[in-house]
Structure formats: structure tokens, C-alpha cells
Amino acid sequence: MxxxxxxxxxxxxxxxxxxxxxxxxxxxxxxxxxxxxxxxxxxxxxxxxxxxxxxxxxxxxxxxxxxxxxxxxxxxxxxxxxxxxxxxxxxxxxxxxxxxxxxxxxxxxxxxxxxRGEGIEYKWRQLHAHRDEAPQLVPLSRFIERAAAEPRLRAWFPFTSHFTLGFRRTPGRAPAAGVWVTAVRDGGFEVQGPDRETVVVPDVETTVARVLALLDG
Missing domain, CATH: 3.40.50 (Rossmann fold)
Incomplete structure (x- = not known):
């Protein structure tokens, strides 16, 4: 400089x-x-x-x-x-x-x-709109589509880190919830909880249910 x-x-x-x-x-x-x-x-x-x-x-x-x-x-x-x-x-x-x-x-x-206080809703709309285009979202597309229809999940702010989806309470500098979702090759999803235990879930419905249980817990 x-x-x-x-x-x-x-x-x-x-x-x-x-x-x-x-x-x-x-x-x-x-x-x-x-x-x-x-x-x-x-x-x-x-x-x-x-x-x-x-x-x-x-x-x-x-x-x-x-x-x-x-x-x-x-x-x-x-x-x-x-x-x-x-x-x-x-x-x-x-x-x-x-x-x-x-x-x-x-x-x-x-x-x-x-x-307007609508940052969480805006981010969900963006993820849903670009789930089949953005390289980091394509593997998670099926999960995003289903998760976006779940009101309890839409109350959390979603964010990506490389090819993993995480959640926090607000769009600001809030700590992550410690729940992470990553797509795996067989079409399922790997879900990691706050205790760092990782479970591979075979279908999107069960994945959403497990994520909700971890976030509610």
C-alpha cells in the first residue's frame, strides 16, 4: 500500500x-x-x-x-x-x-x-430458488426442498459451509446450533449433532425429522 x-x-x-x-x-x-x-x-x-x-x-x-x-x-x-x-x-x-x-x-x-426483520425468510427463499444451480447446494437440493416446507425449520437461519448446511437462530453473529447436514453418495444424508455424533440417514423425510429432533433438543 x-x-x-x-x-x-x-x-x-x-x-x-x-x-x-x-x-x-x-x-x-x-x-x-x-x-x-x-x-x-x-x-x-x-x-x-x-x-x-x-x-x-x-x-x-x-x-x-x-x-x-x-x-x-x-x-x-x-x-x-x-x-x-x-x-x-x-x-x-x-x-x-x-x-x-x-x-x-x-x-x-x-x-x-x-x-424488515425478514432475513431468515429471505435466506430460505434464496436457498430454495438456487438449490438446483449453486454447486454447494445441488447435493442438498432434496433436503432444502423438503426443509423449506417445514415451519419449525424455517424458524432457523440456514447457512452453508462448503457442501454442508448448518443452522443458527439469527442471521447475525449467533453461534451455530451444532447440527449439520451433508449429502452422501448413495442419496442419503449425514447428520451430525451438537455432541458430534454422526448418523447416515437414507431418506430426506427421516433426515428432516432427525434435524428437528436435534434442534428441539
């Missing part, structure tokens, strides 16, 4: 110091320890913004979080704009307001769903 891209840091030392100058004193700011001097975090109880420096050109890279879920990103060379966009989101601006005021931000359907 060329330090000459960021003369503000040469003058003030850290991005945190620059943001403290640009924003109101009551804006809660901190620094991530992973890259000292080159990032700043604005934290509110239900939303936050991470701002880091671009490494290949002058860019301020923004990540927007809502109730623990990463919902949008943004990128601009304008330091003041980056600071003001971060301040607005942390202060409670809506996704529509952010899109209008700051065109360099990308608040899409996922962000709007989370804003």
Missing part, C-alpha cells in the same frame, strides 16, 4: 484519529486490532460500520452491519463521504436513505430483508 495515497494518515497517524476529527465527539469509534492505524469501527447497539483502507489504490472500504449481520458494502476515494456515510448508518439511516444519499454504497435485497 502506498502511504502517499493517504496524506491524511501521514498528518494524523491513524484512520481512527482522522475519523475523530471529522465526526462528532459523541460518535463511538474504536479500532480493530487486526490492522492497527488502517481501520476504524463505528459501533451502535444494533448496527455498526467497519472502514478500512484500500491496498491497491486510494479507497475507503466500508462494511455495514445490522443486528450482527453483514448487510452491505461500499467503496469511495472520498474520505469525508466515507465518514459521513458511516455516521449516517450508525445513526439509524434506512437502506433507502443510504442508497439515495450515498450512491457508492450497495444496499440490496438482503439488506432490505434484514431491515
Amino acid at each position: 502506498e502511504t502517499s495515497w493517504y496524506p491524511e494518515l501521514e498528518a494524523e497517524g491513524t484512520l481512527l484519529a482522522v475519523f475523530r476529527r471529522l465526526l462528532c465527539p459523541d460518535v463511538p469509534l474504536e479500532e480493530m486490532k487486526s490492522w492497527p492505524g488502517r481501520n476504524v469501527v463505528l459501533n451502535r447497539p444494533d448496527r455498526s460500520v467497519n472502514v478500512t483502507l484500500g491496498y491497491t489504490e486510494r479507497r475507503f472500504l466500508l462494511q455495514f452491519w445490522l443486528r450482527g449481520a453483514y448487510v452491505a458494502s461500499g467503496s469511495t476515494a472520498d474520505l469525508a463521504a466515507a465518514a459521513e456515510a458511516a455516521r449516517d448508518w450508525a445513526a439509524g439511516a434506512t437502506t433507502a436513505e443510504m442508497t439515495t444519499a450515498w450512491p457508492f454504497t450497495e444496499f440490496g435485497a438482503w439488506a432490505r430483508a434484514c431491515e
